[in-house]
Amino acid sequence: MNDSQKLIIAKKILLGFDGLGRAEIVEGQAIFVKNNKINEIGPTSVLRQKYKEIPEIGGENLFAMPGLVNAHHHLGVTPFQLGAQDHPLELWFAERLKMRNVPPTLDTLYSAFEMISSGVTTVQHLQSRAPGNLASVLDQSNKIIAAYKKIGMRASYSFALRDQNRMIYDSDENCLALLPPKHRPALKKYFESFSLSISEQLEIFNILTEQHAKNNLIEIQLAPSNLHWLSDKALETISKVAIDTGAKIHMHLLETPYQAEYARRRTGQSALKYIDKFGLLGPQLTIGHGVWMTEDDVDLLAERGGCLCHNCSSNLRLKSGKADLSSFLSKNIPIALGIDEAGINDDRDMLQEMRLAYTLHRRPGHSSLNPSAAEILRMATEHGAASTPFSGKIGRLEKGLFADILLLDLHSLAFPYQDFDIPLLDIIVRRAKRKSVDMVIIDGNVVFNKGKFTRVDEDTLLEEISKVLSRAKTPEEVELRELSEIIMPAVKNFYSGWY
Ligand SMILES: [Zn+2]
Structure with missing residues (x-):
């Protein structure tokens, strides 16, 4: 036997x-x-x-x-649990400074428990905002990957690439200038903690790809984080690496109306049309959110054979909008589903996320179209799989x-x-x-x-998380919490008149 x-x-x-x-x-x-x-x-x-x-x-x-695929995921213990309330996305970036630190192994296992127990077998893990030098970012990435291996979960990992505009949709220098001089050093220190150049960030992609090449459970993909976070030079470099390696790409884009306005101001056109110029659009690309894509954008995505990842609960929680799924469905664009940071119950319940997408897009009118149960299940399986490097290897039973x-x-x-x-x-x-x-x-x-x-004791791990977070806030956590309060009015003010 x-x-x-x-x-x-x-x-x-x-x-x-x-x-x-x-x-x-x-x-x-x-x-x-x-x-x-x-x-x-x-x-x-x-x-x-x-x-x-x-x-x-x-x-x-x-x-x-x-098995279900959660095609867009960032963190374990949720931002809300860690002290950051829901805000519209642009303000939420400032609010998130309040989040406490959780060791990456515990953090990853926490949401893996929630995902697996709701039927998820594969996750697209997009790691954003890891401070430190190349060695420490690599160490964090490998701890996250090791946690997935430990619990036995399939993961497509990517380190989110960005080289500018770390707090607002404008340069870090201009963001600093929004603050009274006495508060600038704290924000400057925060910006300086993210010191990796795009080539160093791509080095992480290369190293991890090589390190995990022989493991069936792990794949590494590219995640240019969003248009505002990337200079033209960075978009060009990333596109070249994607073409050279054939890597899958997952990119947040047009999540909010402010991002649509940012694209208009920077490029005079839609963000999707703009990134197409760099050769990023194609069957290898999945757009995360895409709530504010126009009909022309949807046509262009369909023409290039790209996918959409619909992050239904996140779009609602961060006041981003709904996304018109019927327009994507009518063009046969593969749609994956992602819970993003946290679902409606502030956990990672994929069954509930499917139900939310199934229900939210039931528009008024006796003959209006809405996603069928089969379409929702296909999004959560085959199409989710297609948005990862496991495309064609999972997502069906055959x-x-x-x-x-x-x-x-x-x-x-x-x-x-x-x-x-x-x-x-x-x-x-x-x-x-x-x-x-x-x-x-x-x-x-x-x-x-x-x-x-079967492989990790959930109760022990949860006790450990409870113990780690019951300690007093570290001086660094307190400092960032204060910084969040200080910059919030300036950030709010920066966006007035954008929408
Ligand atoms: Zn996201």
């Missing part, structure tokens, strides 16, 4: 979606997993006979589907793909009653909660089973 082989039993299996977006669901079939891949899917009776010696997991009450499988308990989902004349996918998107997550398999390994993580 080989522990790395298993036969997964389920009542029904969602294999994925066909070219027209229709769900492919089979019944009475089982999944044979060998090592980290799906080796065969076929009639349960046939596979039971064929793989007699292989242990069976799962059960007749379960619904098997591809022979040869990595065995990333979510098993939902249909009994718990339906208890005390659910009429199954309603299509199953509608029931899953509308009603599946964490308690219905029976098992999560990643890379062929059971990492979560009936409420328990």
Whole structure:
């Protein structure tokens, strides 16, 4: 008997979606997993006979589907938990200075618990704002990556690239000039803590790519952070690296109306059209947010074959807007779903994020179009996968793909009653909660089973986080909290008249 082989039993299996977006669901079939891949899917009776010696997991009450992909994620313990209240994005950058520091290993595991327990098997981790020199940023990156490996989660990691405008949509010098002279040194010190040049930041991409090349769970991709954060020179350099390496790119763009206005002032055109000039737009690119893309922008993204990552709860919490999903859907643009920093319940519940996207885009009018349950599930699986370097290797259940499988308990989902004349996918998107997550398999390994993580003790880790954060604020944390209060009025004032 080989522990790395298993036969997964389920009542029904969602294999994925066909070219027209229709769900492919089979019944009475089982999944044979060998090592980290799906080796065969076929009639349960046939596979039971064929793989007699292989242990069976799962059960007749379960619904098997591809693991979910959270395609846009930054942090573990949420900014709100750490002292930063929700504000419109531009003000939130200043508010976030109040956030306390959490050691990267604990921080990463914290949100990994939340994601995996809601069915997420792959995360697109975008690390922003790591201060320090190259060695210390690399050390932090590797601690985050090691935490994902430890819990057994698949992660596409990127270090967000930026070389300017660290606090407002204007230069750091102009930002300093907004403050009374006595407060400038504190902000200057903060700016100076981010000292890496674009070439050093790209060196991090190169080093990590090499270090993790042999690990199935980890991929490294490029994340030019946003137009305002990057000079033309940086956009040019990043585009060259993307072309040379064929790396996937995830870029925040047009998240708020202020970003649309920034693009107009800097370039005289839309941010998307502008980055297209640098050769960044293409099938390798996913736009994070894209709330303020115009119809012309949507056409251009479709023409270039790019993806959108819809960050529904974040768009609402930071007052960014809604994004018109129907315009992207009508152009067949692949849409991934990302929880971003924190969902509606200030946690990383992917099932709830799917439900939010499913519900928010139901526009008035008897014949108005809205995303179907199948479209939402495709966003959270196949299209999320397509926005990462794991594209084509995950996101569906079929022979040869990595065995990333979510098993939902249909009994718990339906208890005390659910009429199954309603299509199953509608029931899953509308009603599946964490308690219905029976098992999560990643890379062929059971990492979560009936409420328990198999590789890391959740209770111990949570105690440790509680202990670390119960200590008094450090002098540095206090200093940055004060700085946040000092700069907030100036930041607010800077944007007056922009929208
Ligand atoms: Zn983001």
